[in-house]
Structure formats: structure tokens, C-alpha cells
Amino acid sequence: MEILMQALPGFRDFFPADCARRNYITGTWRRVAQTFGFQEYDGPTLEAMELYRKKNSGGEILGQLFSFTDKGEREVALRPEMTPTLARLLIAKVRDFRKPIKWFSIAPFFRYEKQQSGRLREFLQLNCDLVGDASLGADAEMIALLIETMRAFGLTAEDIVVRVSDRRAWTDFLTSEGVIEVAAVREVLAIIDKLERESRESLEIKLAVFGLKLATIEDFIASAQPDFFTALKTNLEARGLGDFCELDLRIVRGLAYYTGTVFEVFDRRKERRALAGGGRFDRLLFDLSDGKTDLSAIGFGIGDVVLGDLLESIPTTKALMDASIAQQLACDIFIVIADESRRPEALGVIGLLRAQGRRVNYSLSADKVARQFKDANASGAMIAVVIGEEWPLVKIKDLKSRTESTWDQAALADWSANLQTPAP
RNA sequence: GUGGCCGUAGCUCAAUGGUAGAGCCCCGGAUUGUGAUUCCGGUUGUUGCGGGUUCGAAUCCCGUCGGCCACCCCA
Structure with a gap:
């Protein structure tokens, strides 16, 4: 097969059946977000590179930018995530909207990485964000929206779990352990992030640099019962969604801008990468606007690749998807x-x-x-x-x-x- | 970016170093205005690409491109 007849690595063609499958996913996303009173927005696919540098997302995102210099000598990048674009839109017109702002978008994103299971160079993502409400009720509403979105595909608490954590719990704990500087906290969190993947010896050595012991960390993870989680669980139980949600302090997330509640969705069998992830970013708008806009925010993203794989692997969810595809093609x-x-x-x-x-x-x-x-x-x-x-x-x-x-x-x-x- | 496995028809796959095949799909047909099954017929390959070894390479070797997987990180 000649190269000309193939899509570029990590990019997909959408024949009619693939389009119908995509419509099923994006249509379900849109429908559920709207039932929570969220409004759809969008931004440009291409952004100035500076937007991502300034936000300091951290992690691998900068290294994975699909970037180039345009004909006007501008450094530009295909967007790798929605949050910087959302922040830009909010900062530009924040006074035009009553708070809290509840917005969602469904859009393609690009990351230059080697494709593998669940990871492509172009993928779709649902992004939901709630801006201007720092209450626990807002956190609960977002997690409920996340769960309801998953449920709309036929997924149950047997299939998936939302692992909820809180960076404030970590900063409080680390402060009590003598790790106070922001940079040090960030580095320790990066180590915590690898808790499930690295050897105990290696973790012990890295933690020792900050005067920490692995046993202390593990004790904290096993025994801590942050108040926020008890309240969150009560809220979700009132909605009949308590079974989906578990406290798991091992979740800290790689992106640097998260400040409080963070969460990720996984399949129960732990066979796949994260299906979705998000958290609170109460300082991002302040930092990006140089102090002009000061609004708390919480949001999450769901990608279409891992979700689509999971839906195909479970007979009941596959049947729902196939029925929709057949209906659309007929x-x-x-x-x-x-x-x-x-x-x-x-x-x-x-x-x-x-x-x-x-x-x-x-x-x-x-x-x-x-x-x-x-x-x-x-x-x-x-x-x-x-x-x-x-x-x-x-x-x-x-x-x-x-x-x-x-x-x-x-x-x-x-x-x-x-x-x-x-x-x- | 690093490493492992793989690459044969549109798809799924066969072929001891010795003439490249099957099933599915697609197209056409089986006399009159009725579709699932059946039967008949038909199209398709620079064996990913480029070198090398050999009398002879889909098969062995090298490179390259592509795919899958792992690392890293994450949707």
C-alpha cells in the first residue's frame, strides 16, 4: 500500500460506519452535558505556542506539542488540551457571563507521541468546566456529570470507578512532614504519581531526598479520611451514584495547575489507561491573566479513544453502540x-x-x-x-x-x- | 525519543528456499413484480519499499517506512 493512500500515523479516517460511531459518542456527550445545564463553546484548533508555555502545564504536554512556524513567522501549535483555550476565552470576556459559568466543548486535540493502545495523535475530547464556584457542591456536580456521562453509554459501577483525591490533603500532609516549598511539593507529587509503577527501592531513594519514607506515605494513603471526601460521597449517594466513587490519594495527576480535588476514571479491571481525568484549578485564571481575573474553576476531559475501546469490549455497551450505528446508517x-x-x-x-x-x-x-x-x-x-x-x-x-x-x-x-x- | 513483535488480494489468513492460494467482501448472472439461504461466473497482488546472499527469496540478512505493544506521560 502506497503511503499516499494512508492516513498519517496516529490519525484516523472516518468511513460512514466510523462517523456513526463517532456521532454516537459525541452525541451522547452533548446530550448529557446539556441535561446538566452546560452550554457548548469552541475555540480555534491552532493556538499560539506561547499560550502553552505561559500556562506551564507541566508534564509531557510541552514536549508533545504538534508545533510549527507559520508563514507569518509565528510559533503556533495544534491544541493539545482545551483548558488554556478556555482560560483565554474566559479572561477575554469574563464579565459578560453570570456565574457560575458551565460550559462544555467537543473538539479534536493533537499530541505528537508514538501511537499505541488508547493513544493517537489526533483524538476527540469532551471538556466540561464549571467556573466561579469553589464550593464542594460544584465538585460533586462535576463528578456526577462525569459519572452520568459514562452511565449514558450503559457503563455501570461494575465497569468503571472514579478515583478521587485532593492535592490540598497532600500539601497539608507534606507541610506537616516538613516539605513546604512549592517546587519540592511538586516534585514529591510527581513521585507519588509513580507509586503504582516504580519499584519500592527506587521510590525510597527518591523520597529520601525530601526526608520522607515510603512507609509514611503509604500510611497516609491508607488511613487519611479527608472531610471533603465524606461530604462528596454523601452528595453522590443522594444521587444514587455513590458506588462509582472511591477515595484514592494515589491520584495526583501530572498537570501542574491543579490545586484541589483531582480525579481520574478507570475501568474496574485496570486493563486500560485513564478514561477521563480532571480537577480543580483555582489559580490558573489568576496566573494566566496576571492577576486580572480571579475565579475558581473545576473541569474534566474525556477522550474518545479509550472510551470507545472499552465500549467495544463490554457486550451490553457494544450492543447499544452497534444499534446506534445501524440506525444512523439505515x-x-x-x-x-x-x-x-x-x-x-x-x-x-x-x-x-x-x-x-x-x-x-x-x-x-x-x-x-x-x-x-x-x-x-x-x-x-x-x-x-x-x-x-x-x-x-x-x-x-x-x-x-x-x-x-x-x-x-x-x-x-x-x-x-x-x-x-x-x-x- | 528508546526497545520488542509483525508486514502476502479491499478484509481475515495460507504457501519446506523451488509455478503465490483460500474464505469473506464487492460486481454480474440463475426467463415474467419480491430481498435472508443456494448455485454459477468475474475483478484484485511490483508478497510494504530499497538493497544483499542464492541457480532460485513471500521465506534468509541489512536498511527504511508502516502497524501493534511496552517504557515515559496521559484523554
């Missing part, structure tokens, strides 16, 4: 022109049905009836309407039950008008 009605001399009448019926919003297919040129029924069957239509010698009556064939009956045109129009086409 048409509603197939017109069989059994007598070619009736084509003008058939085109009239087709136009009427289409005006009602029905999805209608038919043979564009004279075809044998057998061929037309084969096409009707493959089209996914519920019924075939045979137009021929019965005219002005039409023969209706239910393609599933294979039964036929003769209707007048008013009955067809009536049936069609009442047909509900479900949303993706």
Missing part, C-alpha cells in the same frame, strides 16, 4: 419502482416523504424488482413501498416480517408523518 423507506412508467409518480411520493424528514432511497435507474428488493434489504429500511400496477394505491412490504399490504397514499403519508427517527 434509511427509513425504500421505494421499489416495479413499473418503470410510474417513475414520475414514484418521484412525487419520494419528494413528499423526504419533505416529512424521512430518509428515502430508491434505484436511480431502471432495475429488476429482485434487484431493488435486495437493495431495499441492504438499505436497512423498515418498509419497501412498491409503486406499479396498483397505482394510485401502493403496496407496502414490511421488510422484517416479509408481509405485504396495500395502502392508499394518505395512509402512507400518515404513517410516515408519525415515524420517530431516534437521535444518535
